[in-house]
Amino acid sequence: MAITYLPEKQLFRLDTKTSTYAFTVYKEGYLVHLYYGAKVPDTDLSYLMFRGWFDELSPRNPKVGERFFSTDIAPLEYSTNGAGDMRISALSVRGGAGDSVTDLRYVSHKITKGKPKLPGLPATYDDGSQAETLEVETVDAVTGVKAYLLYTVFEDYGVMTRSARIENGGSAPVTLERAYSACLDLPTMDRDMVHVYGRWAKENTTVRHPLQHGIQCVQSKRGMTGPNHNPFLALVDQDATEERGEAIGVNLVYSGNFALDVEVDTRGCPRLLAGINPTDFRWKLEPGESFTSPEAVLVYSQEGLGGMSRTFHHFYLDHLCPPQWAKKKRPLLINSWEAAFFDFDGDKLVAFAKEAKELGIEMLVMDDGWFGDRHDDFRALGDWTVNEEKLGGTLSQLVQRVNDLGLSFGIWYEPEMINPDSDLYRAHPDWAICAPGREKSLSRNQCVLDMTRKDVRDCIFQQMYDVISQANIAYIKWDCNRHISEAGSALLPPDRQGEFFHRYVLGVYDLMDRITKAFPHILLENCSSGGGRFDAGMLYYSPQIWASDCTDPIERLSIQFGASLCYPISSLGAHVSANPRTGLATKGRVALCGTFGYELDPRKLTEEERELVRGQVADYHKYYDLLHYGDFYRLTSPTEDPYLCRWQFVSPDKKEVLFTQVIMRQPPAVCQFQKLPGLDPDAWYRDEATGAVYSGALLMHAGLNLSAENEFVYGDGASLSIHLVAQDR
Ligand code: GLA
Numbered sequence: 001m002a003i004t005y006l007p008e009k010q011l012f013r014l015d016t017k018t019s020t021y022a023f024t025v026y027k028e029g030y031l032v033h034l035y036y037g038a039k040v041p042d043t044d045l046s047y048l049m050f051r052g053w054f055d056e057l058s059p060r061n062p063k064v065g066e067r068f069f070s071t072d073i074a075p076l077e078y079s080t081n082g083a084g085d086m087r088i089s090a091l092s093v094r095g096g097a098g099d100s101v102t103d104l105r106y107v108s109h110k111i112t113k114g115k116p117k118l119p120g121l122p123a124t125y126d127d128g129s130q131a132e133t134l135e136v137e138t139v140d141a142v143t144g145v146k147a148y149l150l151y152t153v154f155e156d157y158g159v160m161t162r163s164a165r166i167e168n169g170g171s172a173p174v175t176l177e178r179a180y181s182a183c184l185d186l187p188t189m190d191r192d193m194v195h196v197y198g199r200w201a202k203e204n205t206t207v208r209h210p211l212q213h214g215i216q217c218v219q220s221k222r223g224m225t226g227p228n229h230n231p232f233l234a235l236v237d238q239d240a241t242e243e244r245g246e247a248i249g250v251n252l253v254y255s256g257n258f259a260l261d262v263e264v265d266t267r268g269c270p271r272l273l274a275g276i277n278p279t280d281f282r283w284k285l286e287p288g289e290s291f292t293s294p295e296a297v298l299v300y301s302q303e304g305l306g307g308m309s310r311t312f313h314h315f316y317l318d319h320l321c322p323p324q325w326a327k328k329k330r331p332l333l334i335n336s337w338e339a340a341f342f343d344f345d346g347d348k349l350v351a352f353a354k355e356a357k358e359l360g361i362e363m364l365v366m367d368d369g370w371f372g373d374r375h376d377d378f379r380a381l382g383d384w385t386v387n388e389e390k391l392g393g394t395l396s397q398l399v400q401r402v403n404d405l406g407l408s409f410g411i412w413y414e415p416e417m418i419n420p421d422s423d424l425y426r427a428h429p430d431w432a433i434c435a436p437g438r439e440k441s442l443s444r445n446q447c448v449l450d451m452t453r454k455d456v457r458d459c460i461f462q463q464m465y466d467v468i469s470q471a472n473i474a475y476i477k478w479d480c481n482r483h484i485s486e487a488g489s490a491l492l493p494p495d496r497q498g499e500f501f502h503r504y505v506l507g508v509y510d511l512m513d514r515i516t517k518a519f520p521h522i523l524l525e526n527c528s529s530g531g532g533r534f535d536a537g538m539l540y541y542s543p544q545i546w547a548s549d550c551t552d553p554i555e556r557l558s559i560q561f562g563a564s565l566c567y568p569i570s571s572l573g574a575h576v577s578a579n580p581r582t583g584l585a586t587k588g589r590v591a592l593c594g595t596f597g598y599e600l601d602p603r604k605l606t607e608e609e610r611e612l613v614r615g616q617v618a619d620y621h622k623y624y625d626l627l628h629y630g631d632f633y634r635l636t637s638p639t640e641d642p643y644l645c646r647w648q649f650v651s652p653d654k655k656e657v658l659f660t661q662v663i664m665r666q667p668p669a670v671c672q673f674q675k676l677p678g679l680d681p682d683a684w685y686r687d688e689a690t691g692a693v694y695s696g697a698l699l700m701h702a703g704l705n706l707s708a709e710n711e712f713v714y715g716d717g718a719s720l721s722i723h724l725v726a727q728d729r
Contacts, residue, residue: 011024014134016300018300020040022034024045026074028105029138031104031149033077034049036300037246059083078149082102082103083102087265091104091176093145095170096174104138105141109135111135112133113128115131120510122536123163124154132155133150133151134150134153135149135151145167146166150165154319158311163292166293168287173287174285175283176284176291179281179293180273181276182272184250190211190238191238192237194247200227200530202548203532204230204534204559204562206639208236219277222257223256223257223483223484223504226533231251231274231535232566235262242304242637250272250274251296253320253536254276254294254505255533255537257277259275282499284495284498306632309566310632313568314568316536317568317628322524327629331475332597333365333475333598334597334602337367339352340352342369346392346393346398350398350402352601359605360614364409366412368414372384373387377445381422382417386467394470396471408472411473414478415511416511417447420446424459431453432447433487434486435497436488439486443485448482451503452507461514474522475524476519487504505537525542525573530547534567539571547572547573551577553717554664556574560593569594569632570628574592575591584609584612588613588619593627593660644664646659646674654680658722659724660721661720662719674703680696681696686726687722
C-alpha cells in the first residue's frame with residue numbers, strides 16, 4: 001500500500017520506494033503537513049509539526065487552545081489566504097460577501113487505485129496497476145467552497161503528483177484569486193534552489209543559489225511557458241551534487257502562466273507553491289461549478305540532481321508522453337528550415353529527400369512557407385491552404401514523390417497564430433486576441449488567435465484536418481512564435497476576462513487533443529521559437545520538443561543540459577545544422593544527446609562529410625535504445641566548467657555505456673580522469689575502439705584516463721565518444 005491512513009492518529013502516509021510524505025488532521029480540522037523526505041518507518045511523526053511558540057503577532061484560533069499552534073507558523077498542507085496565515089497562500093477565494101478570507105478544514109477522504117483524469121488538462125496517467133490516489137475533501141464553512149486535494153503516488157518511481165479541485169458548494173458566486181496545485185512546507189532553509197532561465201536561442205541556463213529569507217520565484221506571465229523561466233525547480237541539500245544528496249524536484253504539467261514560489265519565513269521555514277500564476281488570474285465559480293488546477297509532479301531523490309533527473313526521465317516516458325510514441329522508434333528526420341528557410345519549391349524538397357535517402361535519413365519535414373501567400377514571415381498565418389503553385393502540384397503529389405524515394409513526410413504548422421495580412425484576419429479581425437479598446441502589439445509580425453473560442457478552434461481544426469487528411473503526413477511540427485499581450489477575449493464578459501489566460505491554454509490543449517486523436521499515427525513535435533514552450537503539458541501530446549533555434553553545438557550543451565534536469569533526453573529536439581562552429585563530428589555527438597536529426601542542405605555536403613553523416617546515422621540506430629531508454633548522467637556542467645562538458649548514458653542493465661566529451665576551451669590541466677558513476681562495479685567493460693578492458697569498480701572510483709586524448713587536442717569544439725560494453729573477464 002503506497003497510501004495509508006492511520007485513524008487513531010488521523011495521519012496520512014504516502015510512501016514511495018524512496019520517500020515518505022505525511023500529514024495529519026489536527027484539531028478543528030486543520031490539515032498540518034508533517035514530513036517529506038527519505039523513507040521512514042511507521043512511527044509517530046506528530047512532533048514534526050512543532051515550529052516554535054507563536055508570538056503575539058500571529059493569530060490564533062482559540063478553539064485549538066495550543067500555545068504552539070498558529071496558522072501563521074504551522075506547516076500547512078494547502079495554505080489559504082486571510083485566516084491567520086500571513087505567508088504566501090495556495091488558495092484565495094473571494095466569496096459572496098466580498099472578502100477573500102479562505103479557511104479550509106478537513107471533511108473526509110478516500111483512497112482509490114489508479115489515477116483519475118484531470119478534465120481538459122494533460123496529466124500523468126496510469127493504467128490502474130501502479131498508482132494510488134488520495135482525495136481529501138476540505139471545506140470553507142462560510143462560503144461553502146470545497147477544495148479536494150488530490151495526491152497520486154507512483155510508488156516504484158519515487159514520484160507523487162498533486163492537484164486541487166475547487167468546487168463552489170455555496171449558494172453565491174465566488175471568484176478564485178489564487179488556486180495553486182501544490183503547497184509544500186519544509187522545516188529548514190539549508191537548501192539550494194536550482195532552476196533554469198533563458199531567452200530566445202539561449203534557453204535553459206542552469207542556476208543554483210541558496211534559499212534566502214523572503215520570496216523567490218520563477219514564473220511566466222507571457223501566456224505560454226516561455227524560454228525565460230521553466231515551470232521546474234529543485235530544492236537540494238546545499239552540499240548535494242549530481243550524484244549525492246537530497247533533491248526535491250517540482251515540475252508543472254502546464255503550458256501557460258505559471259508560478260513556482262518559495263517563501264522562507266522569518267523562522268527559516270520554506271514554503272513552496274506551484275501552480276497557475278495568480279497575476280492576471282481570476283476564475284468565477286457559480287454555485288455547483290468546479291475548477292481543476294494543473295498537475296504538479298514531485299520527485300524525491302537521495303541521489304542528487306542526477307537521480308532526480310533520471311526519475312523524471314523514466315517517469316515521463318512511462319506515464320506522460322503519448323504511449324504510442326514513448327517507446328516506439330522515431331524516424332530520423334531532416335528539416336527544411338535552416339536548409340532553405342522560405343526559399344523552396346517542390347523540386348528542391350524532393351532533391352533534399354533524394355540526397356537524404358542516400359545518407360540513410362528517414363523523413364523529410366517541410367517547415368514554414370508551404371501555405372497561403374507565405375513567402376516571408378509577414379503574412380498568411382491562419383490561411384492553411386496548400387500553395388500548390390510553390391509546391392509544383394498538390395500536397396499529396398509532393399508527399400508521394402518523397403514517399404517514392406523511401407522517406408516519410410512531415411509538415412510545419414503554427415495553428416495558434418494569425419498575421420494581420422491574411423485572409424483569415426480580413427474575415428475575422430476579432431479572432432485575434434485583444435482587450436477591448438486596445439491596440440494590438442505585433443511580435444514577429446503576428447497576433448495570437450483567441451483559442452478560448454470554440455469557433456476559432458473549430459475553424460483551425462477544420463483547416464488542418466482538410467490538409468492533413470489529403471496526404472500521407474507522418475509528422476507535424478507545431479510551432480508557436482509569439483507571446484500574448486493586450487490579453488482579452490471578445491466573447492468573455494468583463495467579470496470573466498480574468499479567466500482568459502487559463503482558458504487560452506485549455507483551448508490549445510483541446511485543439512492538440514483533437515488533432516492527435518484525429519491522426520493518432522502522426523508524430524507531433526512541439527516548438528516555440530525553439531524551446532519557448534518546453535514543458536510537461538506539451539510532452540503529454542508530443543514526445544519531442546524542438547529545444548532551441550540555436551543549433552550551435554557549444555551553446556546547445558547548456559541548453560540541453562538545462563532541459564535534461566527535468567525532461568527526457570528523447571524529448572530534446574536536436575539537429576545537426578550547417579552552423580559554422582565546430583566540426584560535423586561534434587555536432588553529431590551533441591545532437592545524439594537529444595532526438596537527433598538534420599537541418600541543412602544535404603546537397604552541399606562534401607564526400608567526406610557524407611561519409612561522416614552515414615556514420616552518424618549508423619550511430620543513431622546503434623545507440624537508439626541506450627540514448628532513449630538508458631540512464632543519463634551529467635558528468636561535468638557546461639555552466640560551471642569553462643573547459644569541458646562530459647556526459648554518459650548507461651543502459652538499464654548496466655551492460656553498455658556511452659561516454660561523450662566536448663572540449664569547449666582547452667583545459668589547463670592535461671591530467672584528466674573522469675569517474676563514471678552508475679556502472680556495475682563487478683562487471684568488466686571493454687572499450688569497443690581500443691579493446692582495452694576495465695573493471696567497473698575502477699571506472700567508478702578511479703575513472704577513465706583521458707590524459708592522452710586531451711594532451712594533443714587543440715581547437716575549441718573537439719569531441720570524443722567512448723563506447724564501453726560489459727563482457728566476461
Ligand atoms: C521558429 C522555429 C523554427 C522554424 C521557424 C519557421 O522560429 O523555432 O524552427 O520553424 O519558426 O518560421
